[in-house]
Amino acid sequence: MEKSIMVMKxxxxxxxxxxxxxxxxERIFAAKEEGKDVVVVLSAPGDMTDELIEKAxxxxxxxxxxxxxxxxxxxxxxxxxxxxxxxxxLGCDAISFTGxxxxxxxxxxxxxxxxxxxxxxxxxxxLHLGKVAIVAGFQGETEEEExxxxxxxxxxxxxxxxxxxxxxxxxEFYKDVDGVYTANPRVVPDARKLELISYDEMLEMASxxxxxxxxxxxxxxxxxxxxxxxxxxxKPDAGTLIxxxxxxxxxxxxxxxxxxxxxxxxxxLWVPDQPGIAAKIFCALAExxxxxxxxxxxxxxxxxxxxxxxxxxxxxxxxxTILDRLASELGAKGVLADExxxxxxxxxxxxxxxxxxxxxxxxxxxxxxxxxxxxSTSEIKISVIVAEDLVEDAVRAIHERFNLSELD
Amino acid sequence: MEKSIMVMKxxxxxxxxxxxxxxxxERIFAAKEEGKDVVVVLSAPGDMTDELIEKAxxxxxxxxxxxxxxxxxxxxxxxxxxxxxxxxxLGCDAISFTGxxxxxxxxxxxxxxxxxxxxxxxxxxxLHLGKVAIVAGFQGETEEEExxxxxxxxxxxxxxxxxxxxxxxxxEFYKDVDGVYTANPRVVPDARKLELISYDEMLEMASxxxxxxxxxxxxxxxxxxxxxxxxxxxKPDAGTLIxxxxxxxxxxxxxxxxxxxxxxxxxxLWVPDQPGIAAKIFCALAExxxxxxxxxxxxxxxxxxxxxxxxxxxxxxxxxTILDRLASELGAKGVLADExxxxxxxxxxxxxxxxxxxxxxxxxxxxxxxxxxxxSTSEIKISVIVAEDLVEDAVRAIHERFNLSELD
Numbered sequence: 001m002e003k004s005i006m007v008m009k010x011x012x013x014x015x016x017x018x019x020x021x022x023x024x025x026e027r028i029f030a031a032k033e034e035g036k037d038v039v040v041v042l043s044a045p046g047d048m049t050d051e052l053i054e055k056a057x058x059x060x061x062x063x064x065x066x067x068x069x070x071x072x073x074x075x076x077x078x079x080x081x082x083x084x085x086x087x088x089x090l091g092c093d094a095i096s097f098t099g100x101x102x103x104x105x106x107x108x109x110x111x112x113x114x115x116x117x118x119x120x121x122x123x124x125x126x127l128h129l130g131k132v133a134i135v136a137g138f139q140g141e142t143e144e145e146e147x148x149x150x151x152x153x154x155x156x157x158x159x160x161x162x163x164x165x166x167x168x169x170x171x172e173f174y175k176d177v178d179g180v181y182t183a184n185p186r187v188v189p190d191a192r193k194l195e196l197i198s199y200d201e202m203l204e205m206a207s208x209x210x211x212x213x214x215x216x217x218x219x220x221x222x223x224x225x226x227x228x229x230x231x232x233x234x235k236p237d238a239g240t241l242i243x244x245x246x247x248x249x250x251x252x253x254x255x256x257x258x259x260x261x262x263x264x265x266x267x268x269l270w271v272p273d274q275p276g277i278a279a280k281i282f283c284a285l286a287e288x289x290x291x292x293x294x295x296x297x298x299x300x301x302x303x304x305x306x307x308x309x310x311x312x313x314x315x316x317x318x319x320x321t322i323l324d325r326l327a328s329e330l331g332a333k334g335v336l337a338d339e340x341x342x343x344x345x346x347x348x349x350x351x352x353x354x355x356x357x358x359x360x361x362x363x364x365x366x367x368x369x370x371x372x373x374x375x376s377t378s379e380i381k382i383s384v385i386v387a388e389d390l391v392e393d394a395v396r397a398i399h400e401r402f403n404l405s406e407l408d
Numbered sequence: 409m410e411k412s413i414m415v416m417k418x419x420x421x422x423x424x425x426x427x428x429x430x431x432x433x434e435r436i437f438a439a440k441e442e443g444k445d446v447v448v449v450l451s452a453p454g455d456m457t458d459e460l461i462e463k464a465x466x467x468x469x470x471x472x473x474x475x476x477x478x479x480x481x482x483x484x485x486x487x488x489x490x491x492x493x494x495x496x497x498l499g500c501d502a503i504s505f506t507g508x509x510x511x512x513x514x515x516x517x518x519x520x521x522x523x524x525x526x527x528x529x530x531x532x533x534x535l536h537l538g539k540v541a542i543v544a545g546f547q548g549e550t551e552e553e554e555x556x557x558x559x560x561x562x563x564x565x566x567x568x569x570x571x572x573x574x575x576x577x578x579x580e581f582y583k584d585v586d587g588v589y590t591a592n593p594r595v596v597p598d599a600r601k602l603e604l605i606s607y608d609e610m611l612e613m614a615s616x617x618x619x620x621x622x623x624x625x626x627x628x629x630x631x632x633x634x635x636x637x638x639x640x641x642x643k644p645d646a647g648t649l650i651x652x653x654x655x656x657x658x659x660x661x662x663x664x665x666x667x668x669x670x671x672x673x674x675x676x677l678w679v680p681d682q683p684g685i686a687a688k689i690f691c692a693l694a695e696x697x698x699x700x701x702x703x704x705x706x707x708x709x710x711x712x713x714x715x716x717x718x719x720x721x722x723x724x725x726x727x728x729t730i731l732d733r734l735a736s737e738l739g740a741k742g743v744l745a746d747e748x749x750x751x752x753x754x755x756x757x758x759x760x761x762x763x764x765x766x767x768x769x770x771x772x773x774x775x776x777x778x779x780x781x782x783x784s785t786s787e788i789k790i791s792v793i794v795a796e797d798l799v800e801d802a803v804r805a806i807h808e809r810f811n812l813s814e815l816d
Contacts, residue, residue: 018463018467021467052486055486056490059426059429059490060496066503067493068489068493070485070488070504071489073485074482074485074486074489080478081475081476081482082463082475082479084475085468088471089471096475098555145509
């Protein structure tokens with residue numbers, strides 16, 4: 001009979017020093033001693049990925065992407081080697097594998113590759129021999145043996161994809177935070193740790209700025225029905241489970257508040273209100289690979305309208321250049337750019353069928369004198385754009401209004 | 409018609425900073441612009457290999473060798489990625505390859521693997537496309553896709569092995585020194601740079617402590633008749649050519665003086681002078697993988713003799729333990745260990761047929777009051793063991809006596 005396989009993913013912050021590495025090794029050894037087959041996925045230690053990017057940028061501001069993948073893949077390779085060394089030193093047999101070695105095959109989109117095939121033979125062989133298998137996150141190779149990386153949150157994705165391929169029931173994420181909270185505890189000191197959250201809620205939380213798990217990993221887990229467990233790397237307590245089925249309790253409509261400050265707002269003023277104009281604008285941005293988040297179009301006045309939307313701050317300059325060109329083409333009056341904005345969102349399954357949620361949120365903001373610049377809603381979230389310096393205030397106001405510190 | 413391929417090897421000291429990297433990239437670009445097909449082999453940048461070893465030792469004093477190879481291979485991988493980035497930024501098309509990617513197949517002796525097969529397909533393809541091919545030194549993989557490293561001087565070996573596989577006529581080594589000298593210029597300020605030196609002389613120089621090229625690379629070059637060129641990474645001048653044919657000029661018997669302080673002396677006292685005793689001692693040491701250098705056996709007196717030899721300082725404790733055990737087995741009186749010794753050697757093709765060389769060397773030492781503890785000779789060298797604190801003095805005395813600063 002097959003033992004169940006446990007996938008344990010450790011983030012870079014939990015691997016920043018040899019001492020922390022030894023602590024993580026003890027944690028892994030303990031899981032192994034409980035009789036589980038353990039597969040470990042690791043990020044690069046500490047800030048190594050950022051340091052390597054800096055080194056490359058010291059040579060040229062626009063380093064080649066294929067070579068950046070070659071460079072960055074070394075970070076996770078160092079982690080897995082050091083972890084195998086630490087485990088063996090504890091008397092726990094272990095073996096490390098790079099992404100290419102375990103057969104993580106990706107497409108050739110360097111710096112943001114997608115996994116197309118997941119090997120498992122070497123891992124099964126290692127587990128069969130009683131070893132802990134340690135796999136480098138974030139990396140793979142193409143069919144032509146070119147080293148690739150999976151982009152932001154890539155190591156989390158490796159862990160979930162491995163859990164799916166190995167038919168593991170749960171994928172554990174060991175972090176320097178001990179779970180998912182109703183809001184960022186640095187902003188709301190009495191924020192409450194959630195025991196359970198649904199994939200969809202987590203997806204909204206993830207893409208809205210709760211930097212615990214990136215959305216690609218959550219999407220992958222949802223599609224493959226893998227339970228995710230976000231927990232502390234140093235404390236034994238259970239963290240937050242992310243699953244399909246979450247029984248919403250009465251009066252428990254709002255799961256959490258998230259916020260993000262990585263967006264900027266662009267507005268095209270007085271653009272002619274004709275069919276096809278919006279399409280023109282957003283096709284041009286899509287061609288330049290610029291992602292759009294919140295979009296708002298004003299009511300048309302005298303045949304013209306204003307279109308506002310948000311992009312990632314890092315894309316602002318490029319987006320502005322494209323819009324300036326389009327503005328004169330389209331006969332618009334001009335383009336405004338505003339970097340000083342932030343986004344605050346409430347997330348919760350089923351809340352959109354309760355109109356009270358939006359009203360409560362907006363009135364909480366109004367009472368603090370916080371002006372809402374844009375609004376966007378989905379089935380399970382309401383987001384507002386406010387001035388950047390009011391974001392924390394807004395989060396606290398909404399958190400308090402929904403009484404999220406207390407479990408009803 | 410095939411263009412001739414130029415293999416350029418750059419050492420870690422020449423790659424220690426982004427600025428140095430950019431300088432090396434310009435040098436490579438210049439060679440490429442001269443119309444050559446260029447293959448570059450790189451070491452890990454700066455002291456990175458030592459830093460990684462320290463990290464592993466901070467976890468455990470005896471890290472697993474398979475995992476150390478996994479760890480250390482990242483150093484060269486960072487170098488090649490950064491160099492490809494630097495070249496492309498200059499407008500010089502380039503592509504980096506790990507050892508495994510170019511098909512450097514080794515045996516499975518982790519930390520000191522031997523190359524058993526050398527691929528070249530990816531390199532030829534890259535050169536055909538007009539790219540500079542940048543290969544990670546020091547590393548390969550086994551038939552089972554296990555990452556291995558080649559041990560000390562491994563990157564030099566990669567360069568020479570690639571030069572052989574690619575039928576390159578010359579393999580250039582760019583160093584922070586500008587050639588091979590008649591003695592270490594830090595010890596003998598007026599030491600002279602050699603224009604030419606034979607493989608055999610270089611072998612003696614290399615294994616005797618002139619840390620310019622490791623002997624495995626020189627042996628490989630000798631066997632495959634590849635001309636080596638040791639030169640400065642920053643100055644354009646020619647350095648030292650290492651070739652098969654060196655015409656010894658009249659009065660030019662001694663090529664250079666080398667010295668080393670990495671050995672220690674062991675003596676077994678009053679061991680019975682019987683056949684098989686020496687074999688027993690040195691077999692035991694060979695089994696423990698301890699290399700022996702100079703061996704001297706005293707004249708037998710009253711049926712016993714003293715056997716002295718030198719080992720690498722790092723092997724002294726293990727060798728002493730083995731000898732202590734053997735001494736009582738063999739009925740010897742005891743074992744002496746002396747770490748404070750050094751070796752000084754004169755090297756030169758044809759000098760052994762001139763008895764004057766040894767006499768000159770010994771009298772130069774005698775005049776300075778330097779006691780000779782052991783003597784060892786080969787066809788092209790004479791080595792003496794002296795007290796460690798007299799080594800520099802000995803080198804200077806001999807260098808002066810043979811007038812090596814001047815080219816006769």
